[in-house]
Amino acid sequence: MIETGLLNSQTATEKPDAETARRLEALALSYQRICVVGLGYVGLPTALLFAMNGYAVQGVDVSERVLDNIAQSRVGEVYPELGGWWAEVKDKASFSASRQAEPADVFLITVPTPVHTMEKTCDLSMVRTATESILPVIRKNNLVILESTVPPGTTRRLLKPLIEEHTGLKVGEDIFLCFSPERVLPGNTTHELIYNHRVIGGTTPAAAILGKALLGRVMKGDLFITDDVTAEFCKLAENTYRDVNIALANELSILADEYGVPMAEARELINMHPRVNLLKPGIGVGGHCIAVDPWFFVEASPINTRLIATSRKVNDRMPDYTVQKILRELKGIVKPRICLVGLSYKPDVGDTRESPAMRIVELLQEQGLDVVTYDPLLEEYQGQTLLDAADGADYLGILVNHTVVQQMLDSSRQEIENVMRTPMIRVF
Ligand SMILES: NC(=O)c1ccc[n+]([C@@H]2O[C@H](COP(=O)([O-])OP(=O)(O)OC[C@H]3O[C@@H](n4cnc5c(N)ncnc54)[C@H](O)[C@@H]3O)[C@@H](O)[C@H]2O)c1
Numbered sequence: 001m002i003e004t005g006l007l008n009s010q011t012a013t014e015k016p017d018a019e020t021a022r023r024l025e026a027l028a029l030s031y032q033r034i035c036v037v038g039l040g041y042v043g044l045p046t047a048l049l050f051a052m053n054g055y056a057v058q059g060v061d062v063s064e065r066v067l068d069n070i071a072q073s074r075v076g077e078v079y080p081e082l083g084g085w086w087a088e089v090k091d092k093a094s095f096s097a098s099r100q101a102e103p104a105d106v107f108l109i110t111v112p113t114p115v116h117t118m119e120k121t122c123d124l125s126m127v128r129t130a131t132e133s134i135l136p137v138i139r140k141n142n143l144v145i146l147e148s149t150v151p152p153g154t155t156r157r158l159l160k161p162l163i164e165e166h167t168g169l170k171v172g173e174d175i176f177l178c179f180s181p182e183r184v185l186p187g188n189t190t191h192e193l194i195y196n197h198r199v200i201g202g203t204t205p206a207a208a209i210l211g212k213a214l215l216g217r218v219m220k221g222d223l224f225i226t227d228d229v230t231a232e233f234c235k236l237a238e239n240t241y242r243d244v245n246i247a248l249a250n251e252l253s254i255l256a257d258e259y260g261v262p263m264a265e266a267r268e269l270i271n272m273h274p275r276v277n278l279l280k281p282g283i284g285v286g287g288h289c290i291a292v293d294p295w296f297f298v299e300a301s302p303i304n305t306r307l308i309a310t311s312r313k314v315n316d317r318m319p320d321y322t323v324q325k326i327l328r329e330l331k332g333i334v335k336p337r338i339c340l341v342g343l344s345y346k347p348d349v350g351d352t353r354e355s356p357a358m359r360i361v362e363l364l365q366e367q368g369l370d371v372v373t374y375d376p377l378l379e380e381y382q383g384q385t386l387l388d389a390a391d392g393a394d395y396l397g398i399l400v401n402h403t404v405v406q407q408m409l410d411s412s413r414q415e416i417e418n419v420m421r422t423p424m425i426r427v428f
Helices: 011-012 019-028 045-052 064-071 079-090 125-137 153-166 191-195 204-213 228-259 263-270 293-301 307-328 358-365 386-390 401-419
Strands: 033-037 056-060 095-098 106-109 143-146 176-179 198-204 225-228 337-341 369-373 395-398 425-427
Touching: 019 204, 033 045, 033 125, 045 056, 045 079, 045 095, 045 191, 064 095, 079 191, 106 125, 125 153, 143 153, 143 198, 143 337, 153 176, 153 228, 176 204, 176 228, 198 204, 198 307, 204 225, 225 228, 228 263, 228 293, 228 307, 293 307, 307 358, 307 395, 337 358, 337 386, 358 369, 369 386, 386 401, 395 401, 401 425
Parallel strands: 033 056, 033 106, 056 095, 106 143, 143 176, 198 225, 337 369, 337 395, 395 425
Antiparallel strands: 176 198
């Protein structure tokens, strides 16, 4: 049993009396100043969304690069999907970014929560420092919402005591504290941030109601309230669901290879079953969420997470398996030149965190092989084409098939084959 000292969801969703409900509604309406701590994939669009809706927003980040990108108005270059929102906000006084948090009505915390590489345990240090950074400016009646993905229990075990011990304010009486996880899909953030359904977990019923009232002013999806631990649990469960299902698809694709069965065709046939939806197998799972978050469950309860831990291992093994596959296909070619395309962790994003494609490149280079790489979505390859990258190669492996890469391949396949030494092309 994982001890969380639960406030159960019934308690958290209890209806307040009419007077309390009116007071909370009035408080939510009075909120004008929002401080967003951590201006990355989640924090920056969230900050811009509030700013577009008339709130006075201060973004806080510890990274000079992030602050500089904002000061130099490079948001649209760094996050192409945010270009439109940035254009709306940049000339208004409603958004500013700096290193130090200033007093506000609401604080949103959106900093990273990676795993320690070797131990596979959650690194909460940035959540802790981000929380500490707002303590000097927190005031009575403020609302604090943690959005970073965290192990269940973190909001009440880490944030609540930090706030209470350092400010003398009591969570539940003076300060409202929630956990509300983000579900956006990078590449579709601007739509999903507004329209996704969302869970808001309060450390008290009033906090959940207040969180819902605030987020409901800028978000149009359905907002469901519960307690903080349930909300934290749901977020981990969602990403674990994805990871386990991808692992099943990957394991079946390995079996299909062993049987000599074409997996793409088999998958189409399998999914004709009315109650089966087998996901697409791939070269592994990357990014800062699905490849990371299931470990938080494993850390908390190693004995009861055998399926989750095994799935993580199955997915982590896929780059290795892909390398073996590439080497088999290259058998007989002396000193092959391998061109690998698509280095991000998934199609149509330029984010390489935990990328299985990068791991594949590393593994092949460790074996002393001649590997050329290309990814049109990464800054360092700007100005190059797929044709340049494939020139003289014996193998063109499309590891991550960005739409733009598929377009290049469709329009210039013959030319690409002509410049290759051996015209072997595989799309993974
Ligand atoms: N990216 C997604 O699609 C996504 C989706 C759902 C949930 N999440 C979760 O949201 C959280 C944030 O993820 P992200 O992708 O936005 O991360 P990110 O790395 O893109 O951005 C986080 C930002 O926080 C800043 N930061 C770190 N410590 C700080 C501190 N003490 N004070 C101020 N700023 C600080 C970093 O400099 C960085 O700019 C993570 O817990 C992640 O798991 C992310």
